[in-house]
Amino acid sequence: MRRNTNGLIATALLIIAVGVYFFITRLPRCSRKLTITTFSPSGLLRINVSIFHTWHIPDWVQRYNVSHLFDWTWHKNGDYERCQNRITPPPHTFGCRAESPTVVNDALEYFRSHYDEGCIVDNAARLPNLVPHPLPRARSFFNTCYSLHINRAWALCRQRQSELDGFLPATTRFVTIAAFNAFVDTGHCHADVPGTVFTEEATFHLQGWTGKSCGNDAIDRIPQIEPKYRHKELINSIGTYLHAPGHFGPQQLPRLLRLLATAPETAKVLVAKGGVADSLLDVLIERGVVTRDRIVPFDQNARPNHFANMVYRSDSWPYLRGKEGAVCIHDRTDMQLVHRVLVGDEQPPISKRDRLILIKRKDGHARSIVEHLDMALLMASVVNKSKVPLNLHIEVFEARGHIRDHIALFRRARVIIGPHGAGMMNILWASPGTRVVEVGYTTGMTFPEMYAEMSLHLEHHYWVCKGYGDYSSPIHVDMEDFTYIFNEIIHEIEIEDQLSSWP
Numbered sequence: 001m002r003r004n005t006n007g008l009i010a011t012a013l014l015i016i017a018v019g020v021y022f023f024i025t026r027l028p029r030c031s032r033k034l035t036i037t038t039f040s041p042s043g044l045l046r047i048n049v050s051i052f053h054t055w056h057i058p059d060w061v062q063r064y065n066v067s068h069l070f071d072w073t074w075h076k077n078g079d080y081e082r083c084q085n086r087i088t089p090p091p092h093t094f095g096c097r098a099e100s101p102t103v104v105n106d107a108l109e110y111f112r113s114h115y116d117e118g119c120i121v122d123n124a125a126r127l128p129n130l131v132p133h134p135l136p137r138a139r140s141f142f143n144t145c146y147s148l149h150i151n152r153a154w155a156l157c158r159q160r161q162s163e164l165d166g167f168l169p170a171t172t173r174f175v176t177i178a179a180f181n182a183f184v185d186t187g188h189c190h191a192d193v194p195g196t197v198f199t200e201e202a203t204f205h206l207q208g209w210t211g212k213s214c215g216n217d218a219i220d221r222i223p224q225i226e227p228k229y230r231h232k233e234l235i236n237s238i239g240t241y242l243h244a245p246g247h248f249g250p251q252q253l254p255r256l257l258r259l260l261a262t263a264p265e266t267a268k269v270l271v272a273k274g275g276v277a278d279s280l281l282d283v284l285i286e287r288g289v290v291t292r293d294r295i296v297p298f299d300q301n302a303r304p305n306h307f308a309n310m311v312y313r314s315d316s317w318p319y320l321r322g323k324e325g326a327v328c329i330h331d332r333t334d335m336q337l338v339h340r341v342l343v344g345d346e347q348p349p350i351s352k353r354d355r356l357i358l359i360k361r362k363d364g365h366a367r368s369i370v371e372h373l374d375m376a377l378l379m380a381s382v383v384n385k386s387k388v389p390l391n392l393h394i395e396v397f398e399a400r401g402h403i404r405d406h407i408a409l410f411r412r413a414r415v416i417i418g419p420h421g422a423g424m425m426n427i428l429w430a431s432p433g434t435r436v437v438e439v440g441y442t443t444g445m446t447f448p449e450m451y452a453e454m455s456l457h458l459e460h461h462y463w464v465c466k467g468y469g470d471y472s473s474p475i476h477v478d479m480e481d482f483t484y485i486f487n488e489i490i491h492e493i494e495i496e497d498q499l500s501s502w503p
């Protein structure tokens with residue numbers, strides 16, 4: 001009976017697969033070059049610009065002192081009016097197959113010869129890393145790299161300090177494009193990697209976000225689009241891991257800010273829906289960065305395709321496929337941008353930074369620390385025994401409440417301690433000079449470098465502490481290692497407080 005059931009299931013799946021293949025391959029061919037009326041370069045000069053709204057740098061960019069992080073390419077080159085002139089409805093119906101669309105990695109070069117398909121909105125160089133690139137601190141960094149099995153995985157462990165600037169990150173610029181009559185992919189390559197912009201003519205892979213073989217393939221199926229998902233102008237900020245708080249903050253949020261800074265305020269904003277994304281949008285609205293009426297939530301369950309006459313997308317660049325040893329990881333420019341806009345440029349004085357934050361993951365969950373109580377007791381003991389009066393209070397952080405409360409708390413942090421996980425995203429709100437201690441683990445998915453880079457680019461004193469256990473299970477902290485690290489941190493804080501009290 002079981003064999004017959006399995007056979008029926010296999011037959012049903014085969015029929016479904018054949019049906020899907022037949023549906024896709026039988027789609028009508030798209031009529032090439034119908035979506036845009038082509039103008040010659042000389043014709044472009046005769047556009048009547050009086051019909052356009054005058055574009056200006058948004059007020060919040062200057063208010064939060066981040067204007068130096070952008071290049072304002074289309075503003076400087078006078079391309080804004082030319083690009084806006086392309087916003088016209090496409091004359092064909094959706095639901096067809098494109099013939100041999102081009103894969104575009106280098107948008108700068110592509111739009112020089114295909115000015116009728118899009119334009120460059122911004123092309124900004126990343127901030128240079130501190131020289132020399134800062135390294136994590138540890139009881140013994142060499143020994144810790146080997147103990148956590150990251151001696152080959154982390155560029156911070158395997159490269160000379162003087163060479164790190166070429167590896168972290170290997171991308172050198174941020175490119176923001178406007179693609180004419182374009183679609184937003186919902187994850188053709190992987191459900192966790194939506195957001196690719198494509199047209200009948202081209203698929204834009206400005207950066208590789210997946211190791212899958214289809215990550216640099218062209219998308220040739222032009223989908224049917226419901227009227228409610230058609231837009232005139234659309235900012236496309238969705239990206240890797242829509243559900244994961246630890247990824248939205250350092251990855252999708254800086255892209256969203258770059259787009260809001262450089263694209264017109266008339267554009268709708270496609271952004272992930274749910275969880276930390278909603279909370280961070282609340283904060284952006286409160287801080288005057290975007291208005292709620294512009295928000296188009298991306299439904300990650302329905303995953304509808306969106307279309308716009310002008311789709312804006314920003315990514316780090318150049319594309320890294322095949323570049324030996326290159327690492328695409330969080331950039332100093334992005335971290336500084338997020339911190340300044342969400343927290344502000346003015347840092348609280350040391351007297352207001354009075355929190356020792358111990359991040360606690362739910363008991364029994366992945367990377368929850370078995371010795372959490374032992375760590376808290378040790379911290380209290382060391383602080384109480386200090387010969388210098390310390391205005392420090394231990395705060396156990398369990399991610400309750402709104403993100404605005406988390407931002408306020410982490411602004412007051414003097415020390416942040418926690419295992420690898422989404423709670424560490426909150427180091428984004430901590431001031432320069434904050435001590436950050438991340439507890440690693442030894443098996444399962446390799447302990448990622450992401451929070452180390454985030455912290456170092458925010459000018460924290462980042463420490464990595466030994467831990468052992470599996471990525472998907474509770475882990476143990478090496479208490480001997482942690483004791484050494486925490487005593488060192490408190491000793492440094494004692495010296496800082498003594499120096500700050502001198503007249």
